Amino acid sequence: MKLSACQFISVIRKEFLINCRQRAIFVSMLMFSLTALACISLAIGGTFLESKLLSALLWIIIFFASTALDKTFDDEAITTLKIYGDSQSIFFGKMIFSLISMTALMIFLLPTFLILFDCEVKSPPILLITIFFGICGISGAGTLISAISATASIRSGLFSILLFPIILPIFLLAIDLTSAALLNFEIPISSLITMIIYDSILILAGSILFDYLWY
Amino acid sequence: MINKIVFENVSHSFANKKIFENFSIELDAGKIIAITGANGSGKSTFLKLAGQFIKPDTGKIIAFDDGKIIDKINLRKKISAVAPNMNLYSELTAFENIKFFVGLRDIVLNDTDEFFKRVELDIETKNKSVKNFSTGMIQRLKFLILLAIDSDVWILDEPCSNLDDSGKNIFLKEIKNSAQIGKLILMATNERDEAKIANEIISLPIH
Numbered sequence: 001m002k003l004s005a006c007q008f009i010s011v012i013r014k015e016f017l018i019n020c021r022q023r024a025i026f027v028s029m030l031m032f033s034l035t036a037l038a039c040i041s042l043a044i045g046g047t048f049l050e051s052k053l054l055s056a057l058l059w060i061i062i063f064f065a066s067t068a069l070d071k072t073f074d075d076e077a078i079t080t081l082k083i084y085g086d087s088q089s090i091f092f093g094k095m096i097f098s099l100i101s102m103t104a105l106m107i108f109l110l111p112t113f114l115i116l117f118d119c120e121v122k123s124p125p126i127l128l129i130t131i132f133f134g135i136c137g138i139s140g141a142g143t144l145i146s147a148i149s150a151t152a153s154i155r156s157g158l159f160s161i162l163l164f165p166i167i168l169p170i171f172l173l174a175i176d177l178t179s180a181a182l183l184n185f186e187i188p189i190s191s192l193i194t195m196i197i198y199d200s201i202l203i204l205a206g207s208i209l210f211d212y213l214w215y
Numbered sequence: 216m217i218n219k220i221v222f223e224n225v226s227h228s229f230a231n232k233k234i235f236e237n238f239s240i241e242l243d244a245g246k247i248i249a250i251t252g253a254n255g256s257g258k259s260t261f262l263k264l265a266g267q268f269i270k271p272d273t274g275k276i277i278a279f280d281d282g283k284i285i286d287k288i289n290l291r292k293k294i295s296a297v298a299p300n301m302n303l304y305s306e307l308t309a310f311e312n313i314k315f316f317v318g319l320r321d322i323v324l325n326d327t328d329e330f331f332k333r334v335e336l337d338i339e340t341k342n343k344s345v346k347n348f349s350t351g352m353i354q355r356l357k358f359l360i361l362l363a364i365d366s367d368v369w370i371l372d373e374p375c376s377n378l379d380d381s382g383k384n385i386f387l388k389e390i391k392n393s394a395q396i397g398k399l400i401l402m403a404t405n406e407r408d409e410a411k412i413a414n415e416i417i418s419l420p421i422h
Binding site: 080 | 266268287288291292294295296298300301302303304305306307311314315316318319320321323364
């Protein structure tokens, strides 16, 4: 397993150029988040929501927005890419681009969420760290599952069906940590460490499995 | 440098049709090998098997690099191709496509003008989006990428399709020159002009 910087940068640059010109993945993630946020906010009005419920709402919106990553391997030149591209550069290039897209989404989503639901964050660093490692796991799992579903003959709903059980542990930990960050409860460091370990295993397993899909 | 690709007792079926049965052959570097046969005879499947893009049902396909057997991952790094099902990125310009695909082989190419001249593609098209290219121009661009990558093995599936006479002449000249410097050229074709330049012709029967 060897990753070349030149190949990796080429993949990220290409993904960036195409997505800037088509804006398909980012716009669908943004529109879903905006719609979900607006609907929930208008529906509950000024009702007080517990931090656990708020955290769950935030991560539900992130989960559904991440289903746009299904298009990661809707690559018009996939045959050419398979001839010239090395599996690890493609996997990590596409994964990092998904992470960049999710980060850009969170820059919009998180402040909007906090303003609309009138949340006070007691521990901003923990919230940001939780969000970062949460979206790392989503990007890793999303990239691998998108590659699997792209090779399947029946694709309908496959991405969401496969994604949900794989990232459920991350969500449960992230909800726990987000809730603690909002309330300034004692931060469950063990949850954060578990999430980082789970992310690492997910990305490593994804990288190994991707070789079998690619070659 | 790839010396040869060997098919050992290869049997392979496609869509419930037996295309190859106990098929053995040595494909040597420095030769142009044309694969001919009617539509559906298995020309493209032969190329995919040779490049180890697919596994045969039974038998072995072995590639030798400087006399040593190499696996399919290392063989893939030594292959370039031009085929009808290979698309380029329509949203990118010609230059961006070239830069991307050569970058995947760790090649940094700042000046592509020489290659544009070799395939007689107008240099002004360099910064034009590929979605505005004709099919012939796209074929020339695919060939330009193949030349820029300069791999040991060329897999060509109907390489001159959609090309005018001048384009065909350029391609055939480049193919001949590359075989002379030791590249292994595998070309699926039904065009007489293309088959004429081959050192060996493998005719696949109708199944």
